[in-house]
Amino acid sequence: MDQQDNADAASLYDTLENEIVPLYYTKRSADGLPGDWIGRIKESIKTLAPRFSMTRMLKEYVNDLYLPAISSAKEPQQD
Numbered sequence: 001m002d003q004q005d006n007a008d009a010a011s012l013y014d015t016l017e018n019e020i021v022p023l024y025y026t027k028r029s030a031d032g033l034p035g036d037w038i039g040r041i042k043e044s045i046k047t048l049a050p051r052f053s054m055t056r057m058l059k060e061y062v063n064d065l066y067l068p069a070i071s072s073a074k075e076p077q078q079d
Contacts, residue, residue, distance in 0.1 A: 023037040050056065 020037070020040070023040060024034050027034060027036050029035045
């Protein structure tokens, strides 16, 4: 597990150092905004937000937890 954690951390720091941070601090537009960085952030939000929404979580809870619990409660108890 430590080996995977170390590999994940190294990958994260490499991505930050070589991709994300340079996008933020370089390539500024005339108004001083980091256009490429903003574009990347918007794309991340667009692709990730549906996976971390309250609607998705509620559907998952209902389908994976509540409905099975209701079904098992309706089944006759065997002694």
